[in-house]
Amino acid sequence: MDICSQCILPGGQAGVALDEKGVCNHCRNHEPVAIQGEEKLIRILEVVHNNAVKYDCIVNISGGRDSAYTLLALVRDYRMKVLAVNYANPFTDPQATKNIANMVRILDVDFVQFELKNNIHERILRNNILAWFKNPTPALVPAICIGCKIIWPTILKIARKNRIKCIVNGGNPYEYSTFKKVLLGVTDNANLKSTYLKNVKGLVKETLKNAHYLKPKFILTTIKGYLFSNPYALGSRLISGKLTFLDLFHYIPWKEDEVLERIQEELGWDYPRDLDSSWRFDCRIAHLKDYMYLKTLGITEKDDFYAKMIREGMIERDEAIQRVSKENKLHLNLIHDLFSQLSIDSINLENELYQ
Known part of the structure; x- marks a missing residue:
């Protein structure tokens, strides 16, 4: 290759x-990534700061590195009154759970955690995994993450209940995988806010090719996932009112070493060392996504991520090659554990990988 x-x-x-x-x-x-600047961030935070209410903003935390840094920065650097919110993902890595407990305790912030009802996350994940293996295609790998696409209505409800006018997320502009957009017919330089409808159109087109995704009991959940897939999705925008959505690293530079140094020193944050990567370990489904992308494309999201970092002058090409050679190692034991949790015993991962 x-x-x-x-x-x-x-x-x-x-x-x-x-x-x-x-x-x-x-x-x-x-074209170099253009961030909006800390001055603009501070102006927005000054507007949403409100002494008359208990909280200035929500920060969504997953136990991963960027959301941990976002919470740390909002509390200690910008002195915001933060309500930390977490979806109790049934597939959260145990270390991420520890990280969440540590950061909430150390930063002394109020914390709301919620679950999805009726085991819908587990049930639709099981269905979509089985559907994917019926007709493996890289364009529909994101379908296995539908469970985390339907959490936004609950987060918005929490914001309204607490009179919160701002939600801050930890996404950074380098981690939006280009190949995902291209596979759905979206131009590679399009941004998250402007491509929502094109992404949905591409996903619907691909989904219709595989009837196994379209079981009646999951159709409404799937539609909800498309409508509320992120803060800028149509459904989120329709019910969010005057809420302000911020992505921290669209305003300040994302520096990997600084992020890791601060959260490890100040929050006791850590990641499973046997994974060789601190990125996106917080959800165990990520290991299955790596498997699916390697099976169909020969690369993972990490290849795309590090390619962007090379172009931005953040790492050298040799370092990126070394990283993916280690980090793209498949952890089949963790995928087997995931399948066991979902009562999936009909897929032979070792055989499927090379078919």
Whole structure:
């Protein structure tokens, strides 16, 4: 497999094309990420700060590194009155659960945790995994994350109940995988806010190719997932009123070393060392996603993430190659544990990978 001579993406996969010099189209067309600046962030936070209410904002925390840093920054750097909110994902890694407890205790913030009813997350995940293996396609790997797409109505309800006017998330602009958009027919340079309808159109088109996703008992949940897939989705916008949504690292630079250093020193944050990566370990479904992308594309989200970091001058290409060689290692034992939790025993992971 030929890979780009500047980043690490392979040619011929998910819209990646190498020229005669071996440079991919993403590197040729790259434009530096533009953040909006801390001054603008501070102005917005000053507007939403309200002495008349108990909380200025919500910060969603998962136990992962970026949401931990976001909570830390909002509390200690910007002196905001924060309500920490967490969806009790039944597939949360145990270390992420410890991280959540530690950060809430150390920062002394109020904390609300909620669950989804009727085991809907487990049931629709099981259905969508089985559906995917009937017809493996990289475009529908995100369908296994539908359970976390339906949490936004509850988060918005918590905000209204507490008269909160701002929700801050820890997403950073480097982690929105380009190949996911390309697989759905969305241009590679389109941003999250402007591509919602195109993403949904692409997902619906792909879903209709596999009837196993369309069981009547899951259709409403699937529609809800499409409507509320993120804060900028149609459903979220319709019911959010005048809520302000912020992504911290769209305003201040995301610096991996600084993020890790601060949360480890100030919050006692950690990650499972046997995974070789501190990124997105908090949900155990991520291991299955890696498997699915490797089976169908030969790469994972980490390849795309580190390719972006190379283009931004954040890491050297050799370091990125070393990272993916370690971090793309499949943890089949953890996927087997996930399948056991879901009572899935009909899939032979070892055989499926090479078919």
